Amino acid sequence: MTRPFAPARFAPARAAGAFVPDLLLENVEVLAPDGRPILRVARLEAPAGTALGIRGPSGAGKSTLLHVVAGLLPVASGRVMWGDADLAAMTEPARDAFRRARLGLIFQDFLLFEELSAQQNAAIAAAWAPARDRAAIRARAEALLDRFGAPGDRDVASMSGGERQRVSAARALACDPAAILADEPTASLDRENADRLAGDLLAMAREAGRTLIAVSHDPALIASMDQVVQVVDGEVRG
Amino acid sequence: MIAALETAWLDASPAVQDALRLALLLVPALVTGALALRGQAPGPLVRALLLRFRWTNLLFAGLMALSVGLGVALIAQERAIREGSARAADPFDILVAAPGDEIGLMLSAVYLQPASAPLLGGDVLDRLQRDDRLTLIAPLAFGDSHAGAPVVGTTAAFLDRIGGPLAEGRVWEAAHEAVIGARSPLALGDEIAPAHGAGFSADPQAHDGAHLTVVGRMAPTGGPWDRAVVAPVEFVWAVHGLADGHAPGAERLGPPFDPDHFPGTPAFVISTRTLAGAYAARARHTDATSMAFFPGATLSRLHLLLGDLREAMSLMALAAQGLAAAGVLGGLVALTRLFARRFALLRALGAPRRFVLAVVWAYAATLMGAGAVLGLAVGAVGAEALAGLVSARTDLALSAGIGWAEAHLAAAVFSLTTVLALVPALAAYRRSPALDLRAG
Incomplete structure (x- = not known):
C-alpha cells in the first residue's frame, strides 16, 4: 500500500502503526563529482516493514546506496521512491525535511557529541524541531535510553562502544x-554487544512495523534480515 | 515626521541620545541574530563547540578583547586628558603676557612646564590696576624649582582661587614662607632652598642663602600645581635681586603693586565679574605691549589638534580591530571545517541547513561578543594604567573611566563581527553532508 507523501505529514511524532511507505529504487545512477558512475540500481524494492540487509565488499558502494536512500546524495537519474515521494525529484531542503520526518540513521562510529550527555545526544533533534515537539522528542529519547539500558545522565565520552551505539540507536x-x-551498526562492537544491538533494532522495527535497512559485513546481522541485496562494483544485485 | 524625530532627538538628554546610539549600533547584531536563530535552539551544540576547543576559543576571544581594548583605552585616555587638562585650566580666566606664543605661555602658567618668557613691566601693571572690571590681578613668577618641583611666585588671592581653603597650615605671612601643593613630598615646617631654573639646567647655588619655610598645604587641584611650591611673588623677585614691587619701606606682601617699583613678571592672571567684562578686558589688554587670552580657548584649539591625532589613532585602532576580526573569522572558518563531519551528521539526522548556519553563527557570535565585552574590561584596565603613567609625567589628575563612547565602539565592533560571522556560517551551510560523512 502506498500513500502520497505530503509536506504536512512531516511532523516527527508518529503514532504506532501509522503509515510506513514502501521503498522503490528504479534506474538509479549516482555519479562521482568527476562524472564517473559510482552506483547503479536497476530496481530495488523493500515493502514497508521489511528488514533489508545490504552486503558487499568494502568500497563497492553500500554506503552510497544507503545515502541515496536517505536522500543525502542526489542522483543523476532514476527514481528513489518512499511511497509516492520521489527523493530524486526533491530539492535538498525537501530531502532534509523528508529525512527529518521519516528516517532515523545509525552510523558505524556512532558520531555522538562527546561534550553532551547521552540524553542530550539522544534528543538532539529537539534542537531543530518546532518548539511544540521538543518536549515529546526529549521524553521519547529518555524512554528509549531506558529501554536500551543506556544511562541518560552520563557523558558519552565515558561510555563503552556498546553503550554509545545504544545511545546512537535511541537518537x-x-x-x-x-x-x-x-x-555498519555492529562493526565497532564486540559480539555480545553486536547481538544485543541487532536484536534491539529488529525488535523496535518489527514492533512498530518500521522498515529497517542495514549495511553490514556482520553475517549474524545479515542472517536476521528478511531480505538481503548485494552491492558489487557499484551494482546492486538481488 | 522627520522633523518631529529631529525635534525629539534634540530635546532628548545626552544620556538618552547615547543610549539610543548604543541601541542603534546593536541593531545589526540583533537583526542578524534574529534571522540566523529564528526557530532554532542551537544552545547545547554551541556549548559543545565552545568546550571542544576551549583553549583555541579563549585565544580567539582574547585576540578580539585585545583589539577592542586598544581602541577603548585610546578613546578613554584621550577624553581623560582632555577633561583633566580643562579642569586644571579652570581657575585661569584670562592670562596676560608679552605678545608671542599663547600655547607656550599657557603651558608654563597653567601646567608649570619650564620655559623662559619675556617680562611684562610696570606700564602693563598700571593699565591693569586702572581697569575697574578686574577683580583679580595676580602676577605669576615661574622658572625656579626645588627637587624637580616648580617654585612659583604669586599672590595669596590667587592661591585661594586655585586651591580654595588650605588643607593644612596657613597662608604665608612673610616673604620667606611658602605653601606646598597637595601632592608635594614636603611637610609643614620644612625649609627649602630653591634652585634657579628647572630640570637639567637648574642651578642650586644661584639663589645662595635664600630659603623658604613651608607653612601650609593646598587642597588638591588635580593639576601640576599639586606638586608645586608656591611662595609670595615678592620672594621670587627678591632672590633674583629685583625690586619687590612696592615702594621702599612699604613692608607689605601682595597687591596693589607699585608700577614704578614693579620688576616685571612673565604673566598675570586676571579675572572679571562678568563674561562680557572678560571679553572687554581681553580686548583692552591686547596691544603691542601685551596679549590677553583665554587659556580655555587656547586649550580648545590644542584639543582640536589632539582630536585630529585621536582620529588618526582611532583609525589605526579600527584597522587593528579589523585585522584581528579577520584573523579570528579566518580561524573560525578553519575550525568549522574540523567540525564538518559533525555538521554533516546533523544534516544526516534531519537538521535543516539553517540549523547548521545557526550553530556556527551563534558559536562565532559568542566568541566575538565575549571578545567585545572583555575588550571593554581590558580597555578600562589599560586606560587606568595609561592614566597613571600620564599623571606621573604631567601631574594632571586623570580619571579614565569607561563611558558611552567606549560602549559605542565595543557595540559597533560586536555588530560588525556578528554580521561577518555569517561568513563561516554560510561556509558550513553550503557543505555537502554526504561528502563530509565519508571524509571520516
Whole structure:
C-alpha cells in the first residue's frame, strides 16, 4: 500500500502503526563529482516493514546506496521512491525535511557529541524541531535510553562502544521514524554487544512495523534480515 | 515626521541620545541574530563547540578583547586628558603676557612646564590696576624649582582661587614662607632652598642663602600645581635681586603693586565679574605691549589638534580591530571545517541547513561578543594604567573611566563581527553532508 507523501505529514511524532511507505529504487545512477558512475540500481524494492540487509565488499558502494536512500546524495537519474515521494525529484531542503520526518540513521562510529550527555545526544533533534515537539522528542529519547539500558545522565565520552551505539540507536528512534537506516551498526562492537544491538533494532522495527535497512559485513546481522541485496562494483544485485 | 524625530532627538538628554546610539549600533547584531536563530535552539551544540576547543576559543576571544581594548583605552585616555587638562585650566580666566606664543605661555602658567618668557613691566601693571572690571590681578613668577618641583611666585588671592581653603597650615605671612601643593613630598615646617631654573639646567647655588619655610598645604587641584611650591611673588623677585614691587619701606606682601617699583613678571592672571567684562578686558589688554587670552580657548584649539591625532589613532585602532576580526573569522572558518563531519551528521539526522548556519553563527557570535565585552574590561584596565603613567609625567589628575563612547565602539565592533560571522556560517551551510560523512 502506498500513500502520497505530503509536506504536512512531516511532523516527527508518529503514532504506532501509522503509515510506513514502501521503498522503490528504479534506474538509479549516482555519479562521482568527476562524472564517473559510482552506483547503479536497476530496481530495488523493500515493502514497508521489511528488514533489508545490504552486503558487499568494502568500497563497492553500500554506503552510497544507503545515502541515496536517505536522500543525502542526489542522483543523476532514476527514481528513489518512499511511497509516492520521489527523493530524486526533491530539492535538498525537501530531502532534509523528508529525512527529518521519516528516517532515523545509525552510523558505524556512532558520531555522538562527546561534550553532551547521552540524553542530550539522544534528543538532539529537539534542537531543530518546532518548539511544540521538543518536549515529546526529549521524553521519547529518555524512554528509549531506558529501554536500551543506556544511562541518560552520563557523558558519552565515558561510555563503552556498546553503550554509545545504544545511545546512537535511541537518537535514531527519538523522532519515531518510519524507517531506520543503519550503516555498519555492529562493526565497532564486540559480539555480545553486536547481538544485543541487532536484536534491539529488529525488535523496535518489527514492533512498530518500521522498515529497517542495514549495511553490514556482520553475517549474524545479515542472517536476521528478511531480505538481503548485494552491492558489487557499484551494482546492486538481488 | 522627520522633523518631529529631529525635534525629539534634540530635546532628548545626552544620556538618552547615547543610549539610543548604543541601541542603534546593536541593531545589526540583533537583526542578524534574529534571522540566523529564528526557530532554532542551537544552545547545547554551541556549548559543545565552545568546550571542544576551549583553549583555541579563549585565544580567539582574547585576540578580539585585545583589539577592542586598544581602541577603548585610546578613546578613554584621550577624553581623560582632555577633561583633566580643562579642569586644571579652570581657575585661569584670562592670562596676560608679552605678545608671542599663547600655547607656550599657557603651558608654563597653567601646567608649570619650564620655559623662559619675556617680562611684562610696570606700564602693563598700571593699565591693569586702572581697569575697574578686574577683580583679580595676580602676577605669576615661574622658572625656579626645588627637587624637580616648580617654585612659583604669586599672590595669596590667587592661591585661594586655585586651591580654595588650605588643607593644612596657613597662608604665608612673610616673604620667606611658602605653601606646598597637595601632592608635594614636603611637610609643614620644612625649609627649602630653591634652585634657579628647572630640570637639567637648574642651578642650586644661584639663589645662595635664600630659603623658604613651608607653612601650609593646598587642597588638591588635580593639576601640576599639586606638586608645586608656591611662595609670595615678592620672594621670587627678591632672590633674583629685583625690586619687590612696592615702594621702599612699604613692608607689605601682595597687591596693589607699585608700577614704578614693579620688576616685571612673565604673566598675570586676571579675572572679571562678568563674561562680557572678560571679553572687554581681553580686548583692552591686547596691544603691542601685551596679549590677553583665554587659556580655555587656547586649550580648545590644542584639543582640536589632539582630536585630529585621536582620529588618526582611532583609525589605526579600527584597522587593528579589523585585522584581528579577520584573523579570528579566518580561524573560525578553519575550525568549522574540523567540525564538518559533525555538521554533516546533523544534516544526516534531519537538521535543516539553517540549523547548521545557526550553530556556527551563534558559536562565532559568542566568541566575538565575549571578545567585545572583555575588550571593554581590558580597555578600562589599560586606560587606568595609561592614566597613571600620564599623571606621573604631567601631574594632571586623570580619571579614565569607561563611558558611552567606549560602549559605542565595543557595540559597533560586536555588530560588525556578528554580521561577518555569517561568513563561516554560510561556509558550513553550503557543505555537502554526504561528502563530509565519508571524509571520516
